[in-house]
Amino acid sequence: MLDRLPGNPHDLSALATTIKMVSSCFNSLWCAPLAPVGFCHTGDKVFAWRRKGKVILNRRGKGSALQAAKPMRRPGARNHIGVSRFPNPVQNCYINSCLQSLLTLEDFVTDIRRQEHVWSAIPEATLMKYSTPQTQGQRIVKYAKVFDNTSSPLPPPTRSFMDIAASHFSKDYFHKISLLVAFKRAVSTWNPLFGDHCQKDAHEFLISVLAQMRSLVPRLQERAAAMGGAYVCPVESHLVFRMRNTRTCKSCGAGSAVEEQFTNLSLDLLPGSGVAQMLEDYQAGSDLEYRCSCGTNTSRRCSSFVSLPRVLVLHLKRFSFAQYLELKKVHDPVALPGELVVPSSQGLGGFRLVSIISHMGTTAISGHYVCDGVDPGLGQVDPTDCWLTYNDAMVTKRSGATLCRDRQTTAYILFYQRRVRGRNTSN
Known part of the structure; x- marks a missing residue:
């Protein structure tokens, strides 16, 4: 799926019109339930696939041609790779990559699911809710309306992380698009930065x-207490x-310490080093200007882990400001260890x-995000070292x-899952 539409990416009326004509063409050509599995823009063509055929319409909707295509198999225990993809209609590869990484964390998703009785009871938890089932036609029409008028409100139940998780292995391409758009809307209501169609x-x-x-925790805990239970935030x-x-004066040794909570660490790139060395450098700290009571102006600041998470998220600082505040990308190679040992208290x-x-x-101002993750169909322990590369609508096997x-x-964000007693998660 291309990240950028032809012409003005903000003018989506033609796209919405085309989608409506595609759905109309589907309804006239086949009486059986539709199962579109792909949608993309290439030049002046719009392609829409279904089980046994391919319909091609130009952007003005003039003319159509039916060509033979290979039938799609139903997803099974060993056929989940081709259907675990996410479409990218309008520069949302950054959303797709983040979602694929989060969905790789099976225990994290399970913890959200098992507390459904709590977060489903409050309207504020739209980011996590399941949506109500819809017919194929309703999903296609909704998708067209969403892109025809991006300011139109969506029903709160459709804004759901868990609905995306439930549809991860679905072949229903248009449904996935509507869910991604709804999820983006839910995020942008809390952070307007993500409300447009630009790359983020x-x-x-x-x-x-x-x-x-995490912002929902007080409200969810209050609701759980009223129901006679407790809510534990999965994040x-x-x-x-x-x-x-810890801050320590370099002259007299006086200092102070403060504890902070993190969901991730941002590491400076060190040329010729690896993640382990960068993490050690982060904890070793640096000098800072601080006037101590002894009169010295220089202190040393260092950090150490008090507790360890089940999933350690590391952000590699690939973007930095050069002269005249110009943002540039850093291409220094970083050794990525498959195993990482982290000390703590x-x-x-x-x-x-x-x-x-x-x-x-x-x-730094252009590019494309992809996600690589362990194969979710092989369980927590995988001796075959099988991974999947999620490049929007294209999923491939890798080691x-x-x-x-x-x-x-190119690595930008790393997800390390903790090993406990032969498993990859802490319980």
């Missing part, structure tokens, strides 16, 4: 989603960890790399070792 930073989007989920139980930041913690979000492109080598210059 994947790291900023990820932390915004996690912060929005806090899986991704949040505590660090102690509670002892050593072993982590396994389970997902990578990469930024493909030569500059973890190959990806760790190939992503050294």
Whole structure:
């Protein structure tokens, strides 16, 4: 799926008209239920696929041709790869990559699902809710209306992370598009930065989603208490960890310490090093200007882990400001270890790399995000080292070792899952 539409990406009326004509053509050609599995713009053509045929319409809707295509198989236990894709109609690869990484964290998704009775009871939790079932025609028409008028409100139940999780292996392409648009709307109501159709930073989007989920905690805990139970935030139980930041005077040794909570760490790139060395450098700290009571103006600041999360998210600073505040991309290679050992006040913690979000492109103002993740169909322990590369609507098989080598210059966000007693998650 292309990230950029031909012409003005903000003028989507022609796109909506074409989609309506495609759905009309489907209804006239086939009486059986429709199952479109692809949609893209290439030049002046719009393609829409179904089980046994392909309809081609130009952007003005003039003329159509039917061509033979291979029938799609039903997704099964060993046929989930081709249907776990997400479409990218309007520069939303940053959304797709973040969602694919979060969906790789099976225990995280399970914790959200098992507390459905709590978050489904309050209207504010639209980011996590399930949507009501709709017919194929309703989904296509809604998709056309969404892009025809991006300011039109959507029903709150459609704005759901869990509905996207439930439809992860669905072949219903148009339904996935409507869910992605609704999810983006839900995020943008809390953070207007993501309300337009421009490309955004994947790291900023990820932390915004996690912060929005955490903002619901007081309301959800209150609701759970009224129901005679308790609510545990999945973000806090899986991704949040505590660090102690210590400041020490370089002259007299006096200092102070404060503990902070994090959902991720942003690491400076060190040429010729790896993630483990960058994490050590982060904890080693740096000098800072601070006037101590002894009269010295220089102190040393360092950090250490107080607690370790179930999933450690590391953000590699691939973008930095050059002269005249020009944003540039840093292409320095970084060794990506499949295993990572992290010390803390509670002892050593072993982590396994389970997902990578990469930024493909030569500059900071353009590019494309892709996600690599462990194959969800092979369980928590995978001796075959089978990974999947999610490039929007295209999903391919790769090996973890190959990806760790190939992503050294493009890796942007890393997800390390903690190993406990032979598993990849802490319980």
